[in-house]
Each structure stands twice: as C-alpha cells, then as structure tokens.
Amino acid sequence: MSLDHAAVRHIARLARLAIADDQLESLRSDLERVLHLFDDLAAANVNHLAPLAHPHDQTLALRDDIVSEDDRSAQLLALAATAQGGYFLVPKVIE
Template sequence: MAINDDDLDKLCFLARLALNEGDRAPLKSDLQRMLGFVDSLRDADVGDCAPMAHPHDSDLRRRVDAVSSGDQCDQLTALAPAASAGMFLVPKVIE
C-alpha cells in the first residue's frame, strides 16, 4: 500500500496533526512499511467470523444516570491552559 503526499495530508487533517517538512519522508516510509506488514491479515481466512471488539464480548454495564461527583467546575477549569468565568477559552471561531 503506497502512501503519497495527498494521503498523508488527509490523514494529518483527520488526526489534527501538523507535520514538519523534514518529518514527511520518513513518516511516509514508516507508514508504508507498517501497512505492508498488516496487509498480511488479508490472507487470513476469517470466514464468517464475527468481529471481536472487546474481550468481554458483552454490552457495557450501565450506571444510574445520577450526579455522583458534584460540581467540579473550578477544579477542572483550573487545569485548562485558558479559562474564564467557568468556561474553557479557545481562539475566536465566529466573527
């Protein structure tokens, strides 16, 4: 599986990553090798095997829909790089 520059740009967009120019060539090479390696799965006879998403293979247990930890707004916004009035701050998105 060949990874070209367009593929890499699309992946970086989806993953919200920016790449330095110098990182592109080795990354393309590594991804190509890794995808070539995992391509070995194509030869596996999986028949009508159901996909296994989780070792328990059952529905997740649900909790009661009730507040358990109370208001932690101040504690949590204190961790943020930028916050004000109990809200996280981000660059302006609406003019």
C-alpha cells in the same frame, strides 16, 4: 496498499500534527510498512468469524441513572489555560 505524500499530509492534518517536508518520505515509508502488515492480515480467511470489537470476552457493566457528581467547575477551570465567567476560553472559533 501504498501511500503517497499527499496521503501522509492528510493523515497528519487529521491528527493535528505539524510535519516538516523533510520528514515526509521517512513517515511515508514507515506507514506503508505498517499498512503492508495489515495487507498480510487481510489475506487471512476470516469468513467464518464475526468481527471482534473488543479483545476481552467481557460484557459492558451499566450504571444506574443517578446523579453522583457535584459541581467541580472551580477545580476544572483552574486547570485551563484561560477561563472567564465560568467558561473555558479558546481561540475564536467561528462557523
């Protein structure tokens, strides 16, 4: 699989990374090498195996439906850059 500069820009935008034009080519070739590695993996015959979602042979532990958390809003809001009236504030987002 090969990558072009447009694909690199798209991936960067999805990850919210600002990249400069002069970084494009080196990122492109690095990522392409990573993808070639996956091509090698894809070539292995795994038809007889079920997809593995998790490397450890564990089952998920579940918890009972009990409210165990108190109001920590004062502490949490203190971590935020801006907060007002109990809300975290972020730059205006309009749909």
